[in-house]
Amino acid sequence: MERLEIKKGQILQRKGDTNTKVYQVESGLLRSYSIDEKGKEHIFMFAPEDWLMADNVPADLPADLFIDALEDTVVITGAKDFDKGHDTVKLIKRIGALQKRVIMLMSASAAERYEHFLKTYPQITQRVPQRMIASYLGITPETLSRVRKA
Amino acid sequence: MERLEIKKGQILQRKGDTNTKVYQVESGLLRSYSIDEKGKEHIFMFAPEDWLMADNVPADLPADLFIDALEDTVVITGAKDFDKGHDTVKLIKRIGALQKRVIMLMSASAAERYEHFLKTYPQITQRVPQRMIASYLGITPETLSRVRKA
DNA sequence: TTTATTTCTTGACCTATATCAATGCATAGC
DNA sequence: GCTATGCATTGATATAGGTCAAGAAATAAA
Structure with missing residues (x-):
């Protein structure tokens, strides 16, 4: 569990990355998106304050989504831990x-x-x-x- | 918790019904669907053996979906109880x-x-x-x- | 076995949305 | 303040999928 400050435009996760964290937004705005084989972006979700951003694939598989900040953002990161904290x-x-x-x-x-x-x-x-x-x-x-x- | 046998074509839930149950499929096949304002059906999910069929709106709100059997089906019904059994x-x-x-x-x-x-x-x-x-x-x-x- | 009903396929035509390009406006960076 | 970049809008055209109807095939019911 860790508190992070990230700048607008900064990427928290790329597709294919190891994928072991979730992000509770304290302030700011995150989005997650995929890019199809034509290079087109498809936004899956936005996460403003108090929302939890996660890529919903198991932690032992590579990430499906990109996650980045649309504004300067403060998040609390947590490990994906399916047995507690949910x-x-x-x-x-x-x-x-x-x-x-x-x-x-x-x-x-x-x-x-x-x-x-x-x-x-x-x-x-x-x-x-x-x-x-x-x-x-x-x-x-x-x-x-x-x-x-x- | 109750074991039900239902016939092909039988409806378990209609849109607007009270919505307090989930259905664990023992054998057979269920589907859930909505009907849009043009009368067109949109199937949300199928549930064969070992799947859990639920309309994912809170139990205190009316149902969003129809649920019916596509084959003769045996289900175990459970109450929607958000604090345990999940x-x-x-x-x-x-x-x-x-x-x-x-x-x-x-x-x-x-x-x-x-x-x-x-x-x-x-x-x-x-x-x-x-x-x-x-x-x-x-x-x-x-x-x-x-x-x-x- | 026969009849009725449902499902699937196909053709012709239509529509909502996509694509592409151009232009103008707003915002960011220097 | 100026320039560069990003964003939004608009027009023209293309396209993926929808609609409608008809006929054939499959399935269900009697």
């Missing part, structure tokens, strides 16, 4: 959020996704560029721009 | 699977999703109709048919 209620809430996200990705239009994002994460909306919101929603910046204009 | 390692694995699913929905083509499904769930492929696989993958039966033909 709040079951928080894990189940996270599963619930992912359930809704999967259903939305299968069924909602770009506009509907954006509307939902605005309502659910109004604070994050103010802190990240539009192109990152587009990436998180699974659409292009151009499509997001058109959706916002409509 | 295997943290299994919850984290489930989050990991959903993480990969979200990234795939944002970045993979229909063909890539189908290919991945075949590799990951070969047994389920044999037990459910194509139209349900399409629904789970977030594509239409016509698209799946064309992808398979290519």
Whole structure:
């Protein structure tokens, strides 16, 4: 357990890295993302204050995601330790959020996704560029721009 | 905790129902799905033997998903009890699977999703109709048919 | 075995979103 | 203050997948 201060733009984890830590955000903003074989970024999650950032693959496998800071950020790092220190209620809430996200990705239009994002994460909306919101929603910046204009 | 035998086609839970149970599958096959405002079905998950079927919203809120049996099925029902009876390692694995699913929905083509499904769930492929696989993958039966033909 | 229903496939056409390029605006760096 | 870079918007075009309908095949029910 360790307290880290990192600068905007600094990378905490790259795909393929050993993957043994989780990051509790004290202040600032992290994101995790993957890069597909066309080189396109797909943001999996943002983590502002009080959120836990983790790459959810077992600690004995290489990382699936990049993790970096979108603002100067302070985190408390913890080891991935599956047998203790986890709040079951928080894990189940996270599963619930992912359930809704999967259903939305299968069924909602770009506009509907954006509307939902605005309502659910109004604070994050103010802190990240539009192109990152587009990436998180699974659409292009151009499509997001058109959706916002409509 | 109770052991239930249900018939193919029988519904265990409807959207809006009270939502206080989880279902451990002993034999058979369950699915959970939502219906969007156009009346279209979106399958969230299949649960064959040894899988746990749950609607991952808190027990004090109404259900988000329908759950029904695709075959004659035997389940052990349990109460949603967030403070005990949960295997943290299994919850984290489930989050990991959903993480990969979200990234795939944002970045993979229909063909890539189908290919991945075949590799990951070969047994389920044999037990459910194509139209349900399409629904789970977030594509239409016509698209799946064309992808398979290519 | 026959009939009814469901599922799958295919063709033709449509649509939501992607791609590409260009331009303007905002922000960062010097 | 100026220049460079990043971001957002817009137009034109392309594309992946959706929609609709019809017919064939498979499965279920009688």
